[in-house]
Amino acid sequence: MRNGGRGTMFAEADSIRRSNFGNIMHSDPNMSMTAPVSEDDLCLRYSSASANGPAFEANRVSCEGSPMTMSPWNQTTPFNKSLSIPFEDDNVPANSLIGSLEREEGHIYSLAASKDLLYTGSDSKNIRVWKNLKEFTAFKSNSGLVKAIVISGERIFTGHQDGKIRVWKISPKNPSVHKRAGTLPTLKDILKSSIKPSNYVEVKRKRSLWIKHSDAVSCLSLNEEQGLLYSASWDRTFKVWRISDSKCIESIHAHDDAVNSVVSSLGGMVFTGSADGTVKVWNRPEQVRKGTKHTLAQTLLQQECAVTALAINTPGSVLYCGSSDGLINFWELEKQLSHGGVLKGHKLAILCLETAGNLVFSGSADKTICVWRRDGNIHTCLSVLTGHTGPVKCLAVEKDQESGKEQRWIVYSGSLDKSVKVWSVSEFAQVAEMQQNQLQGSYDRESFPSDGSYSSTSRTSQHGRY
Template identity: 75%
Template structure:
C-alpha cells in the first residue's frame, strides 16, 4: 500500500475565485492545534511515495487511460442542458434533481429529462430530499419547499418557504427576535447571505442549513419552524453535515472544522460546541460522513482531504492527497469516498481498515466538479461486490453518470498488471528479433538480461495517485 506525495500543494494563485466556484475562501491566519498534524499520512512508514501530480507541467505523463483500463469504473452517460452551471444534486430511487444558476430545477429519470420546475430566484446552491418534500437552498438566503403532485409525479408545486411568512410576521413584532448582522438589524430566523449547504439529521426530523452569513440554522421539518440559529464561525460556513448520536460538523472559510452536539432541553433543541477538529489557512469547502458515522472527511481549497476516525473520540486519521486544485465536493458510500475537484476530476478512494487507496480517477468533465450524489446500483450489485451509481455535476453545464465497483483493483495494482503485460510483450518481441539475427545469437542471453533489468527498473518507478492518511 502506498500514499501520495507529501510535497504536493496547491498555490494560492491556482485556487479559483469565489464568484466562479461558489464557495467563500479563507481570510483566516494560519493556526494549528496540537491535535492536528498536516504532515501525517496513512501508511506513514511506507517506502513507496507515488503521485502522477508531482509534475511541473500541465498534465499527467501516464501512458494509459484510467477509464479504458478500469472497466469496473466507467462512464454510463451524460446529462446536458445548456442553461447554466450545475451547483447542486440530489438523488432518490430512480430520480435525479439538478440545480443550476438558472431559475430551473431539473428532474431526470433513466438518463432522460423527466420534469422540471422554476424558482423565483437564481442560483440553486443546495438540494435535499426528505420524504415527500424537496428542499432547495438559494443564493438569496431562502429555503424553498416543494411537493410532488401525487396524481401527476411530473408536476412539482412549491408548498412554502423557510422561514415561513407566518414566522416572519410573528417574530418581527418582538425586539428580542432581532440580531446585529453586518451593521444592520435582522431577524435571527432568516439567513442574511447565500445558503451554501443543506443536510438532514439522522432521524430525518431536522433540517440544517449553512450560510455565508457565518451561521447554521436548525429547522423542524414537521412544522417548518426555525428552532435555533448558531453563530458558528468567523467567516462563511461552506458545509454542514449531521452524523449519529446528535453530532453535527461544520466547515468554514475561516479554515476550521467544528463539532457540535445536539441535546434536547425540555421542549427546546440546543446545539453546543464540542471540539474544533481543524485550524488551517486554506478554506474548508466540503464535508462528508460515512454511513456508519465512523469517519468524517473534510475537503479544502488546497486540494487536500483530511479525515478523522470516530471511535471513542475523534482522532485525526490522515490526509488523502490526489487533487491539483480545490476539493469542491465530497460524498461517502459504503467503504468508498468520492472527492470532486476544481481540477475537473473525481478521485474514488476505498477505505480498508485505517488505510485508504485510490481505486480510480474519473475524468471527462471539462469544468470544475461542483457536486456529487451517490446511489446503490441494485441491478449490478452482487454478493461481495457492491456497485454504485455516481452523479457528478460540473461548471461545464453537464451531469455525468458513472458506474463504480467497490471491489475494483486500486490504481497501483492495475498499473503493475499493465506494466507486467508490457514487460512480457517487449521481452518476447525483442527476444524474437534477436533470435532472427543469426549473427547476434551468441549475445542473446546478455541482451535479454539487459532488457529484463531495464523493464524491472520501469516497474519499480511506477507513479500513481494513491492512498493516504
C-alpha cells in the first residue's frame, strides 16, 4: 500500500443481538478526554481574539461503561483481509457500530463519502481513501491539516490550513490513482492579479490578493446546479469559485470573526456561520456572470457564543446551526426562515452536523453523536452513539444500499482520537421503546422544550459561553 503502509481496521464478531441491548446507545457522562484539547487541536475558531478553546474535565475516566463494548463489533482482533458483516439484514442492530478505521498519523478533521469510497483528511499530508472498511489508496498534498473535502464527479476538492484549495482527479484508467489537477487560486491568476494594486485588500493589517484566502480554509460547499464551489475561511471571508475554469469570481467579507461554516442551498441562498456568533443569509444571483454579486439578505442569529457548524437537509427545507454552547438551532426555509426550535442533546460544543433523509446527526466535543429524527418541526433523539475517546470533528453519511426495504444509513464519524468509526443507523427505529429506555437511563424527563422539539437531555455547557 502507498504512503507508509496499510491502514488497519480492528473488529471482532460478537453474539450480542438486538434483544440484548435494544436500539439505543446511551451517552456515558463519564466519558471524556484524559487531557485538555487546545483550540488548534479542534481546528475550529471560537474567536480569533481569544485562544481559549473548549475546556474538558481531565478527571473523567475515558471509555468507562461505553456501549462500544456492547457492540457487535469490538476493537480487539486485527483483520488484514476484507471483512464481511456476519448479520442478516433483519439481525443488524438498528443503531450500532460496525467498524473502526485507524491509522496512527493524526487527528481526523474531514470526511467525504462517494459511492463505495470514503476520503479522510487529517493533520498529516496524506488523504486516505477507504473501500469496504479497508484502505484502498492514498495521495499526498504539500500541506497537512486537510480541513475540508468535497467531491464533484471525478474531482475532489480539499481545503487546507495554508489557505489553499487543492483539486484532484481520479485516473480513468486506474481508480486507485489520484492526480493533482491544480490549486485554487491558480498560479496564473495570482500572477495576473498581482499586477493591479486594486486587486489587493487589507486583511489583518496585511495586504493580500482578494482571490486568495489569507488564513485557514475552514469548509467547502458545492452547488452542482450552478457549477460553483464555496470556500469559507478564518480570514472572515467566503469566496465563490467557478468550477468550469477554476476562477475566483467573488470574495465576500462576510463576518467580524472567523467563518466556520458555509452551505449552499438549491433555492438560491447561501448560509454562513461564524465565530462572531452570527448566521447570515446571502442571496445568490440566478445567473452567474461577470459583475453578479451575492447580497446579504438577513442575519438569522446573533449570539455571544460561536457558530461552529451548519447543515441543510436534503429537501432544502430546514437549516441547522450548531454552536459552541452545545445547542442546535433550526429554521424552516419553507416558512420564510422562521425559527423552528432548539435541540438540546450535548453538553459541549457542536463540532459538525450532517443530514440524511429525515435524520440529523450532530457530533460534539463531548465525544458523542446524537441521531435526531424530524417529523414536521418535532425532533426526536433516536440514539446517542458513543465509542470515540476524543471530540467528534466530522461526519459523512451514505445510504445503505443493502438495507432492503428498511431505510438505513451508513454514518462515518471522524475524531481527534485519530479514528473513523462506521455506524449502521435506521431511520425507522421504534421511537416509543427508545424514549422509554432514555427516560430510564441517562435522560431527563423534564427536558422537553416549549418549542416542541424533543431534547435528549437538559444538559447545557458547563463551561459558559466561548
